[in-house]
Amino acid sequence: MRVLRGIALANETLVVAAIVIDLFVTFANSIARYGFNSGIHWAEDASMVTISIITFLGSAAYFRRADGMSYSALLDLTTGLKHDALKSSGLWIVLGVCGLSLYAFPPFFAGQMTQTMAVLDISRGAVSVWIGIGMVLTIVYALEKLSRLRLAGVAMGLAGVAAVTALLLIFRYFFDSGAIDTDPLIPIAVVMFAAFLTGAPIAIILALGGAFYFIVTGDAPLVAIPAAYQSGIGSFVLLAVPFFMLAGALMEVSGLAARMIDMVQHWVGHWAGGLLQAQVVAMYIFSGISGSKAADIATVGSVMKGPLRQRGYPPTESVAVLAAAAAMGEVIPPSLALLILGSITNLSVGSLFLAGLVPAAFLALAMAVAIVIRSRGGRLPRGPRFNLKRALVSIPPSFPALLMPVIVVGCIVGGVASPTESSSFATIYGLVVAALVYRSMRLGILWTALRDAALTGGMVLFMVAASNVLSQAIVIDGLGRTLARSFGSLQSPMAFLFLSMAAMVVIGFVLEGFPAILISAPILLPVAEKMGIDPLQYGIILTMAVGIGVFMPPVGIGYYVACAIGDAPPNATMRPSLVYNISLVLGLVVVILFPAITLTVPHFFDFH
Numbered sequence: 001m002r003v004l005r006g007i008a009l010a011n012e013t014l015v016v017a018a019i020v021i022d023l024f025v026t027f028a029n030s031i032a033r034y035g036f037n038s039g040i041h042w043a044e045d046a047s048m049v050t051i052s053i054i055t056f057l058g059s060a061a062y063f064r065r066a067d068g069m070s071y072s073a074l075l076d077l078t079t080g081l082k083h084d085a086l087k088s089s090g091l092w093i094v095l096g097v098c099g100l101s102l103y104a105f106p107p108f109f110a111g112q113m114t115q116t117m118a119v120l121d122i123s124r125g126a127v128s129v130w131i132g133i134g135m136v137l138t139i140v141y142a143l144e145k146l147s148r149l150r151l152a153g154v155a156m157g158l159a160g161v162a163a164v165t166a167l168l169l170i171f172r173y174f175f176d177s178g179a180i181d182t183d184p185l186i187p188i189a190v191v192m193f194a195a196f197l198t199g200a201p202i203a204i205i206l207a208l209g210g211a212f213y214f215i216v217t218g219d220a221p222l223v224a225i226p227a228a229y230q231s232g233i234g235s236f237v238l239l240a241v242p243f244f245m246l247a248g249a250l251m252e253v254s255g256l257a258a259r260m261i262d263m264v265q266h267w268v269g270h271w272a273g274g275l276l277q278a279q280v281v282a283m284y285i286f287s288g289i290s291g292s293k294a295a296d297i298a299t300v301g302s303v304m305k306g307p308l309r310q311r312g313y314p315p316t317e318s319v320a321v322l323a324a325a326a327a328m329g330e331v332i333p334p335s336l337a338l339l340i341l342g343s344i345t346n347l348s349v350g351s352l353f354l355a356g357l358v359p360a361a362f363l364a365l366a367m368a369v370a371i372v373i374r375s376r377g378g379r380l381p382r383g384p385r386f387n388l389k390r391a392l393v394s395i396p397p398s399f400p401a402l403l404m405p406v407i408v409v410g411c412i413v414g415g416v417a418s419p420t421e422s423s424s425f426a427t428i429y430g431l432v433v434a435a436l437v438y439r440s441m442r443l444g445i446l447w448t449a450l451r452d453a454a455l456t457g458g459m460v461l462f463m464v465a466a467s468n469v470l471s472q473a474i475v476i477d478g479l480g481r482t483l484a485r486s487f488g489s490l491q492s493p494m495a496f497l498f499l500s501m502a503a504m505v506v507i508g509f510v511l512e513g514f515p516a517i518l519i520s521a522p523i524l525l526p527v528a529e530k531m532g533i534d535p536l537q538y539g540i541i542l543t544m545a546v547g548i549g550v551f552m553p554p555v556g557i558g559y560y561v562a563c564a565i566g567d568a569p570p571n572a573t574m575r576p577s578l579v580y581n582i583s584l585v586l587g588l589v590v591v592i593l594f595p596a597i598t599l600t601v602p603h604f605f606d607f608h
Contacts, residue, residue, distance in 0.1 A: 004144055008064055011137055012451055015058045019242050019454040022050035026239065027428050030421040045120040047239055052127045054242055055233050055465060056134025058458015063094075063201060064141040069459055071557060075199045084153025085160070087145075090198035092161040094142045097204050098135040100211055101229070104222035105132045111223075131226050134462075164191055172216045184216045185209075185477050202515055203463040210469030219476045225469055232468030233461055235343040236420055242457025243423035244334045247404065247430045249449035252299045254434035254441055256401040257286055261303045263394040270386040273375035275311055276321045277368055279304050280328070284364050285402070287329030297326050297558070301565040312381045316573040319566035321371065323551045323559050324580035328363040330513065330547030331356030334408050334426075337513050337543050339419060340464060344518060345525055347539050349419040350412040351607040355540050355598050359591045363544070366587035370580050400433045413605050460514060467518035474519070493531040497538075497592050500524055501545040505585075508549020509556055516546045537598045544588055552581045 025043050033039035070090070078086055109132060113125040146154055171187055174180040192209045196202070210228065214220045251257040261282045271277045282300050301322050308318045330337055333353035342349035374380060404426050411422035435441040490496045507516045521542060528538040551558040553574045563570045591597050 004140070007137070007140070008061065011057055011061045011064075012455070015054055015061055015454045015458060016447070016450045018050040018053040018057075019246065019450060019457070022047055022054070022239065023243060023246070023424055023427055025050075026243075026421060027424040030417055030424065034416065042119045044236065045117045047236065048117070048127050048234075049130075051233055051239055051461070052130040052230070054454055054458045055461040056130045056229075056458070057137065058242075058455050059203065059462035060134045060137035060141060060458075062455040062459040063138055064144070065455065069203070069463065070199045070201045071196055072199045073557075073560060074197050081150060081153050081156075084149040085156035086198055088149050088154045088157030089160050090157075090195070090200035091142045091146050092157050093195050093198065093200045093208060094204050095139055096161065096165070097208050097211060098138045098142070100222065101207070101225050102132060102135045102139075104225045105135070108223045108226040128226070128230055131229055164194065168212060168216060175216060176218075183477065183479065184213060185473070185479055188212045188216070201459075203459065203466040206463065206470045206515055206518075207466035210466075210471075210473040213470075213473035213477065217476075220472065224472060228469040228472050229465040232465035237339060237343045237349055237418070238461060238464065240334065240339055240349075240420045240423040241336055241460055242453055243420070243427050244336065244339075245457045245460075246449060246453035247423065247427045248299075249453045250427070250430040250434055251286070251401065251404070253445045253449050254430075254438060256430070256434060256438060256440075257299045258303050259394075259398045259438075260285055260401050261300060263391075263398040265307065266387070266391040266394040269384060271372075273371040273380040274384075275304065275308050275313060276318060276371045276380065279308075279318065279321055280325045280364050280367050280371070283322070283325035283329050284332060284360065285405075287326075287332040287335070287360075296329060297322060297562050297565055300325075301562065305566060311384075315566055315568040317374070317380065317576050319562050319568035319573050320577035320580055321367070322566055323556075323562035323577055324367055324584055325364070326558060326562065327547040327551035327581075327584055328360055328367060330360075330550075331540055331543050332360045333357070333405065334419070334423065335543070336460065337517055337547070338539075340514055341517055341521055341539055341543060342419075343464070345521055345535075345539065347525075347535060348607060351536055351602045352539060353409055353412060353419075354602040354605060354607055355536050356543075358601055359540055359544060359598050362591060362597055363584055363587040366583040366590075367580055370583035374576070374579065397438075400437050404430060404433075413607075463514050464518060467515055470519065471522065474523075490531075493528075493533050494592075496527070496531055497533065497541065498589075500528075501541060501588065501592065504542055504545035505549040505552070508546040509552065513543075513546045513550050516549075517543060520546075534595060534599060536602060537595045540598050541588070541592055544591070548581065548584050548588065553577050 025040065025046055029040040029043040075083060075086055109125060109128055112128040113123050115124040116122060117124055117126070168187065168191065171180065171184070175184060188209050191212065192205050195205045195208055200208075207225070211222070211225055214222060214224060261278075264282045264285065265275065265278045268281055269275050269278045279300060282304065283296060286300055287296050301319075304318070304322075309315065329335075333356060335353075335356060338352040338356060339349055341347060342352055371380070407429055408422050408426050411417040411425055412419060416422075417425060431441070490499065504516065504520060507520065521539070524542065525535055525538060529535050550556050551562065553559045553570070559577065560570055563573055
């Protein structure tokens with residue numbers, strides 16, 4: 001165990017070093033380019049190496065500390081041997097996917113070693129080698145987790161996974177012989193859903209679907225798996241993911257977020273259902289800085305929990321508002337969902353950031369109305385009476401923190417920096433403010449923020465990489481074209497909008513927001529354009545619909561995260577949560593009906 005702890009510490013340290021190096025290289029390159037008209041010519045090559053380290057080593061370290069981003073509701077309902085058998089099934093799936101990736105890695109790595117990077121003039125193997133190392137580490141950590149389970153449960157899990165694999169191989173035999181004429185993605189989708197229920201990381205499940213398709217059909221060599229991993233994270237804009245997460249982590253651990261939330265309470269806490277209104281406003285502001293829904297819920301929920309309970313607000317009501325507000329904030333810049341959407345489509349990230357501001361505010365207004373309605377008859381208490389002096393005094397401590405989203409959006413809109421560069425500005429600014437203005441930065445706090453951001457960002461990026469494996473399978477299979485034709489057969493653009501949005505809410509029920517966007521956006525966005533729908537409007541609506549689904553009971557993953565953080569029983573929280581989700585759906589309907597809500601701001605700044 002001591003050896004494993006040493007390996008894990010070295011793993012985390014290397015990932016943290018990668019994000020620190022990349023942060024300062026990106027920042028210095030931006031300053032040199034805009035200040036001295038001479039950038040660092042090797043910066044992009046260096047970023048290719050560091051993003052690979054963050055993705056594959058960071059996701060492995062995240063998997064050891066948690067279980068990856070996964071669905072754990074069924075696991076939480078089981079105990080004893082059943083729990084161990086179900087959990088071990090998920091771990092055996094991890095071992096299988098990583099083992100298959102390692103099997104396909106040597107020929108891919110050999111090909112990369114023969115190519116050189118454009119500026120650094122070193123082998124591209126310096127980028128791809130981290131795929132293999134990450135897979136080895138993930139296998140080691142999965143075996144460590146298996147060792148903690150009952151041997152009988154481990155054996156049962158292995159038997160179940162082996163049986164499903166055998167069935168797929170039998171399917172391949174009959175599929176090759178022509179005895180079965182069905183789309184191979186159908187049984188593979190069933191296998192993916194079963195894997196989803198075991199609590200296996202969603203990134204692994206996405207890779208599993210693509211890998212099984214290659215095995216069953218033989219339409220692509222297995223070397224396509226590591227190749228898809230690497231090409232999936234080839235977009236420079238994806239570097240903004242760990243940077244924004246680091247900015248959000250700094251806001252949380254240094255107390256910057258708490259000061260902002262305190263200011264919001266002073267200004268709107270006296271309204272009907274005042275502290276709930278403050279929670280919505282705080283989520284709107286903080287969502288624009290954190291970039292992570294988990295961080296949003298954890299930060300706002302933990303800070304607001306005490307005051308809400310002291311004032312007599314039912315935990316079920318406050319958690320219902322927290323979950324719905326997190327869904328509302330899905331399109332507030334710098335949203336990771338919008339960053340990923342921009343990286344996989346031809347939509348400008350700056351346009352998406354501007355387009356999301358007003359629709360999110362509209363959903364926040366719909367929630368505020370719902371809170372007022374729920375507060376009628378004194379059913380919900382008011383916050384403390386408004387005090388202008390205290391409200392004014394609360395502004396200066398929070399003002400430096402409030403500048404962070406202004407820096408991000410302002411740099412992008414003003415053409416000063418790309419999303420990745422602006423994310424480095426925001427992070428450096430957060431470090432300076434925490435250290436010099438609030439004087440809350442300590443070495444331990446900084447290490448925690450760096451580690452958490454690097455590891456969580458690594459898992460998100462690995463999800464993007466793994467989804468590229470499945471995306472290639474979908475392209476080869478032609479399923480995307482089939483779905484596009486099905487939706488395209490609709491005569492009315494409005495019917496297409498409402499039908500596809502309903503589908504995205506349902507998809508959001510069972511998939512975390514990122515994979516839902518990664519799989520559906522490349523299929524549906526071209527259809528929307530052909531039907532005359534502005535792709536910018538459609539991208540925002542799609543992201544909002546997925547966000548609502550993720551946080552909607554009784555299935556949404558985010559809903560249960562909010563219940564856990566707010567210490568509220570999910571069953572009792574379900575009724576008030578549905579009320580606020582209905583307000584979000586009605587707000588989404590209005591946004592669909594009136595495109596100007598989405599398009600006015602980006603068009604004003606000449607973003608299209």
